[in-house]
Amino acid sequence: MDQTFLGGVFSETLEGGRAGADVELLPAGIGARTPDGETFVIPYRDCQVEMGGYNGRMVFCRNADRSLTIFCDAPKFPKALSLAAAGTLDDQLAIGHKKRRGESRRAFLFGTICLTAILLFIVAGYFGIRFGARSAVLALPVSIDAQIGDAAMESMDLGGPKVRDDVVVGAMQSIVDRIAPAAAVEGIDFRVHVVESAQINAFALPGGNMVVYTGLIQNASSPEQIAGVLSHEMAHATLRHGIQRIGQSLGIWAGISLLVGDVSGLTGAAVDLMQVASVNSYSRTHENEADAEGVRMLHAAEIDPSAMADFFEHLEEEEGDVPGIFAWISTHPDHASRIASVRAQLAGLPPVQYRPIDIDWGEVRKRIDKNIDTSIDNSDVPEKN
């Protein structure tokens, strides 16, 4: 039975050398009939078969001198051709199929390798930028931290008036001064500002400005517990977590432009960002790092680090009574696991004779608990935005 497929023909006798055609498998050979009615036949015995074309599945049947080519890419054509030619063209068709399958496999492999390479490039780029930003900002001198931190301190809303009582401020400063020699980075000048506010919180800006809220002092039962919180906040400054956050937020190019000295344009953006960063939580990694570094600093300063974990536990117990006021805890999530990791770190520390903090804690608490308004100086408190 004759079969007809859609295909085409190449012949020098055709205008343009090519025409679409109905391809027929005749008893005498492969026939092609163009829309103009011209017919061409290639006997099966003279037929040279090749596979190719756009999709690689097209069958080209050429005559002996290759002056005539009939082609067809119908999916059923190869099998029909094999049957019509009584198997005489099977070897050539098999070679064509094998070649096509080989090319198809190579193309698939090539495509898969390319896709994998692109995905790897994207992932590597993401981590490269993150690592690059961290490296770039850590390469900056510490003086940049102070520049950004001082500017942020001047312009930010501290949430209450500054306390000017020399006993209170002096006590907090002496705690910080006791810990400061154990800092991992030199050149940070820690300066304590005490702010009247019920919130139990403290934070350190890049470069050493520290803010301690009176609520924290009122809720601590010993100066060592205050030292625990302050050492954690000092660790954020010494480990340069704030400046790293700026680097991650502004991108690696901002870090590089800071590195090459173009500080002016980026400082403003960094200050804005730092104001938000100081009141929002750091990443979990940074918090854990600050805990560990805080414990190390306390131990090096011969202050009992267990007070840090004690204060965490105290706050955790009290938190249920006055939710929302424990800002320090609320910005430091998952404190149960943090307490556990601090306790674990304490167990591994070498034994040392801890020395008490030499401040008049009773007088500090008395002045805080007393009507503190009498000792407040509002003269240089920035206006709220």
Added chain:
Amino acid sequence: MHHQLLAQPAMSIAKLTLQAGESVTCEVGAMIAMSSGFTVETTSRSRGGGGGITKGLKRMFSGENFFLNHFTSTAPNQTLWIGPGLLGDIMHYPMTGGTLIVQGSSWLASAIGIEIDATWQGLGKALFSGEGMFWVKCSGQGDLFLNSFGSIYPVDVNGEYVVDTGHIVAFEDTLNFKIGKAGSSLIGSVLGGEGLVCKFSGQGKLYCQSHNPPSFGQLLGPKLKAR
């Protein structure tokens, strides 16, 4: 349908003259001017044929429009002027029943006997051919009009032929191409400014464009002022 290509190759336009009852399908926005004796129908399917939403979406992936405009003449000797969006050439290809593979966005107009579809070119070719992810597949019989950026030149391939990526306008489906390097080494190819090329093999007609929009954009872009 009688056609005339004018102002070639830089700012080509095509003047089509249709008799009563004849139709032509054009890319959306291709019409520049026309006689008053045309009815215009906008659909996502071929005139009198299948398609619809699926083919419309496939056309969009290939860089063409979801919709097609069908112009049907209601009177004798009605003229329709069409042109591409970018400067460049227009070519006429008389289809006689075969298939022509066209780069995305180069299809301009065709007779109603021609089916317009999209076809995937494979991941490797999609990434490195300098063309779109999909190609436009034109098959059937009748007049086909394609446009390019720059002028179009035809090449009769019988064996092998090399074209730089981004310079293919169309090729007959009897041709196949692979992505390869221009020189013997990849580094040499890149340093020579050619990088990867399309290596054609088989027998058939290949149509190339003298320029391509991405290269022009790369030259022009840095000189433009920011908004």
